[in-house]
Amino acid sequence: MIQHANSFIYIMANRCLILCHHPSERSMMRNGDGSLFRTEKAKGRKAFKLFAFSMLCCIMMTWVYRGKQLAESDGSRWLTALLLGLLASEIWFAFYWLVTQTVRWNPVHRYPSKEKLYQRSQLPKVDMFVCTADPIAEPPALVVSTVLSLMAYNYPAEKLSLYLSDDGGSILTFYALWEASLFAKHWIPFCKNFNVELRSPAVFFSKLTDPLKEWYHVKNLYEEMVSRIDDVVELGRIPEKLKEEDGFSRWHSGMTSRNHEPILKILLDGRDPASLDMDGNRLPTLVYMAREKRPEYHHNFKAGAMNALIRVSSVISNAPFILNVDCDMYSNNSDSIFDSLCFFLDEEKGGNIAFVQYPQCFDNLTKNDLYAGSLNVVSGSELPGFDGWGGPPYIGTGCFHRREALCGRIYGRDYKENWNKGTLAVRENASILEQRATEIATCTYEHNTLWGKQMGLKYGCAVEDVVSGLAIHCKGWRSVYYNPQKKAFLGTSPTTLRDSLTQHKRWAEGQLQIVFSKNCSFIAGHNRMKLGHQMAYGIYNFWPLNSLPTLYYIIVHPLCLLNGVSLFPKISSPWVLPFAYVFIAKNAYSLAESLMCGDTVLGWWNSQRMWLMKRIGSYFLAIVNNIATALGFSRLGFAITSKATDDQEVSKRYEKEMMEFGSSSPFFTIIGAVAMLNLICFVYGMKRAVVNGKTETLMVQILLTGVVVLLNIPVYEGLFLRKDKGRLSLSTTLASLGFAMSACLLTVSKGTAI
Ligand SMILES: O=c1ccn([C@@H]2O[C@H](COP(=O)(O)OP(=O)(O)O[C@H]3O[C@H](CO)[C@@H](O)[C@H](O)[C@H]3O)[C@@H](O)[C@H]2O)c(=O)[nH]1
Numbered sequence: 001m002i003q004h005a006n007s008f009i010y011i012m013a014n015r016c017l018i019l020c021h022h023p024s025e026r027s028m029m030r031n032g033d034g035s036l037f038r039t040e041k042a043k044g045r046k047a048f049k050l051f052a053f054s055m056l057c058c059i060m061m062t063w064v065y066r067g068k069q070l071a072e073s074d075g076s077r078w079l080t081a082l083l084l085g086l087l088a089s090e091i092w093f094a095f096y097w098l099v100t101q102t103v104r105w106n107p108v109h110r111y112p113s114k115e116k117l118y119q120r121s122q123l124p125k126v127d128m129f130v131c132t133a134d135p136i137a138e139p140p141a142l143v144v145s146t147v148l149s150l151m152a153y154n155y156p157a158e159k160l161s162l163y164l165s166d167d168g169g170s171i172l173t174f175y176a177l178w179e180a181s182l183f184a185k186h187w188i189p190f191c192k193n194f195n196v197e198l199r200s201p202a203v204f205f206s207k208l209t210d211p212l213k214e215w216y217h218v219k220n221l222y223e224e225m226v227s228r229i230d231d232v233v234e235l236g237r238i239p240e241k242l243k244e245e246d247g248f249s250r251w252h253s254g255m256t257s258r259n260h261e262p263i264l265k266i267l268l269d270g271r272d273p274a275s276l277d278m279d280g281n282r283l284p285t286l287v288y289m290a291r292e293k294r295p296e297y298h299h300n301f302k303a304g305a306m307n308a309l310i311r312v313s314s315v316i317s318n319a320p321f322i323l324n325v326d327c328d329m330y331s332n333n334s335d336s337i338f339d340s341l342c343f344f345l346d347e348e349k350g351g352n353i354a355f356v357q358y359p360q361c362f363d364n365l366t367k368n369d370l371y372a373g374s375l376n377v378v379s380g381s382e383l384p385g386f387d388g389w390g391g392p393p394y395i396g397t398g399c400f401h402r403r404e405a406l407c408g409r410i411y412g413r414d415y416k417e418n419w420n421k422g423t424l425a426v427r428e429n430a431s432i433l434e435q436r437a438t439e440i441a442t443c444t445y446e447h448n449t450l451w452g453k454q455m456g457l458k459y460g461c462a463v464e465d466v467v468s469g470l471a472i473h474c475k476g477w478r479s480v481y482y483n484p485q486k487k488a489f490l491g492t493s494p495t496t497l498r499d500s501l502t503q504h505k506r507w508a509e510g511q512l513q514i515v516f517s518k519n520c521s522f523i524a525g526h527n528r529m530k531l532g533h534q535m536a537y538g539i540y541n542f543w544p545l546n547s548l549p550t551l552y553y554i555i556v557h558p559l560c561l562l563n564g565v566s567l568f569p570k571i572s573s574p575w576v577l578p579f580a581y582v583f584i585a586k587n588a589y590s591l592a593e594s595l596m597c598g599d600t601v602l603g604w605w606n607s608q609r610m611w612l613m614k615r616i617g618s619y620f621l622a623i624v625n626n627i628a629t630a631l632g633f634s635r636l637g638f639a640i641t642s643k644a645t646d647d648q649e650v651s652k653r654y655e656k657e658m659m660e661f662g663s664s665s666p667f668f669t670i671i672g673a674v675a676m677l678n679l680i681c682f683v684y685g686m687k688r689a690v691v692n693g694k695t696e697t698l699m700v701q702i703l704l705t706g707v708v709v710l711l712n713i714p715v716y717e718g719l720f721l722r723k724d725k726g727r728l729s730l731s732t733t734l735a736s737l738g739f740a741m742s743a744c745l746l747t748v749s750k751g752t753a754i
């Protein structure tokens with residue numbers, strides 16, 4: 001019944017889909033000679049499970065100690081409340097630790113054999129979606145380099161269509177894409193003739209030190225194009241002579257990025273036999289889309305853009321597979337389409353795969369990854385673990401989707417993909433297609449449909465990717481994670497502390513929304529996903545909730561030290577052993593894992609600092625913001641991550657791995673206050689402990705607070721020592737000191753009372 005209802009919904013809402021069942025579909029399936037990919041289980045799982053078990057035992061022993069401590073406490077209300085809070089935090093940490101163990105339980109690695117696909121005569125069409133939203137934060141020259149890297153994939157060009165969604169509705173971005181459509185005629189044959197591996201022209205030419213003579217020509221063409229684009233962006237308008245040209249004439253005065261009609265332009269029409277590159281070979285299709293925006297209709301950020309792209313592409317090319325990347329994520333591996341198709345086209349195991357997710361990798365990280373932007377542990381350890389349970393989450397970029405699954409189809413065993421979908425697209429004139437596609441990129445088209453609910457990406461969540469992938473998993477599909485040696489996609493990671501914390505705040509807001517909604521993996525996935533898979537989602541869904549126990553721990557601890565209140569066993573007592581084991585073993589494991597995933601030792605240390613800052617800064621403010629949104633005081637937003645900085649000073653400090661604070665922000669006030677609190681308590685607490693002869697009972701707290709102080713060294717430098725513009729502002733310094741001192745003074749009187 002559900003199945004029927006769903007196909008009905010599916011067909012209704014996809015009015016424009018051209019469904020065809022071609023006889024050659026079966027012959028193509030027969031061509032396959034065996035499996036197209038293999039799966040290997042990770043090694044060393046027995047040792048890992050033993051280790052996890054030892055951790056669990058020690059964690060339980062620490063609880064026994066807390067129980068004993070509570071029973072033996074002198075009945076003071078303050079102390080009991082303190083200890084209960086501590087126990088609650090520790091129970092949460094243990095629970096979260098348990099959740100993170102699920103993905104380490106049985107990770108798998110996948111290896112496609114694309115050589116087998118090279119021989120196939122019939123290959124499916126592939127559509128590629130790139131989203132951009134702001135010509136300032138996302139420079140058009142960077143966007144077109146991404147676009148060109150994708151258009152130059154090692155794949156029959158006439159089967160590829162690239163769609164750029166421009167949520168900025170900017171003529172500057174359109175101009176850049178128009179330039180790219182001309183340059184593509186040189187770039188694509190150049191890549192193919194010289195077997196260029198780096199197919200993003202920006203990256204290729206920046207790394208090229210000594211070009212061959214014939215390469216100069218293309219390099220010059222590229223550089224001229226970029227300088228024209230940059231000039232246009234700087235001036236904020238296009239050359240006069242282009243204004244009346246087709247496409248450009250659709251912009252008129254009075255249009256803003258938030259208020260304009262839909263604009264759709266097919267810049268290169270792959271169906272047209274006359275659309276050829278300089279070598280006379282066919283070109284891919286290239287389409288610009290700026291969906292309609294009106295102030296009175298909510299546009300649902302990237303999810304809205306993606307859904308408009310799904311519909312628009314279904315009219316123009318309707319490929320069965322869709323690659324989605326962010327505008328800064330260029331293709332770094334020209335074979336990714338073949339690799340991904342190995343999973344989908346595998347006769348035996350490919351039928352239930354909804355999407356193939358690649359890791360998010362970055363090309364602008366420094367050696368020791370100051371802001372922990374590499375996500376190395378996520379890519380190297382956690383996502384393979386998800387795959388063992390039923391597949392990685394959709395992380396918004398670097399992902400190949402099966403169109404049907406993305407459009408909301410429920411998986412059933414009788415389901416068979418139509419590989420030839422889109423190949424029989426009606427031979428309509430491009431302007432008629434443009435007209436039809438424009439009609440479905442309007443604000444009102446989705447009203448009273450299931451778009452954003454059951455179809456396409458889901459609306460209303462700041463991590464539209466994760467919640468949409470989860471919905472696909474709940475519909476019976478699996479996904480596959482592929483992390484090739486040669487990275488498939490590379491993007492830009494935030495280069496200032498504020499950008500990094502803001503990005504994590506947005507992610508945390510989204511994850512929190514998922515936890516407290518019916519989309520929570522434990523509710524939505526109940527009976528539909530394996531328990532391990534539900535728990536794996538918990539790793540990210542529970543991120544924000546970690547902030548409260550962490551804040552409790554990091555504030556209460558030093559204050560108790562200052563007041564001489566002992567929370568842990570004496571350093572000479574055997575009860576200290578389980579605590580020490582949990583702390584040391586957990587960190588040793590984390591360090592080893594981090595190193596295996598490609599971090600440096602200092603990189604791991606930096607990631608520990610970021611972990612702390614994210615928890616007390618991003619996650620905490622995400623909780624505050626979600627509460628404010630729930631109460632109607634604030635609206636969900638999407639702060640776009642900046643992909644370029646003009647400030648040479650900031651870039652230099654980033655290269656030198658100096659933490660960039662800059663102008664004040666609530667993040668920095670919290671971080672500064674916590675850092676100061678720990679420093680003051682560490683110094684005075686230790687002094688008091690020595691004077692009162694209580695070092696033995698307070699040793700654990702001295703050590704813990706000491707670790708926090710060490711982690712915060714860059715914060716103290718930013719507060720007191722640095723002179724450059726990246727230091728913490730004076731107002732932040734004063735506020736941090738003020739908060740920390742008043743917390744200390746307030747508790748000193750209470751503390752003596754305990
Ligand atoms: O209204 C909007 C806002 C953003 N975007 C695009 O969405 C992408 C991601 O935005 P970015 O600012 O780069 O955010 P990140 O935090 O780097 O993105 C990660 O997290 C997002 C969810 O929060 C996912 O959508 C992304 O795919 C994922 O890479 C970019 O291409 C934007 O152009 C839009 O198209 N419309």
Ligand SMILES: [Mn+2]
Binds near residue numbers: 328
């Ligand atoms: Mn991004």
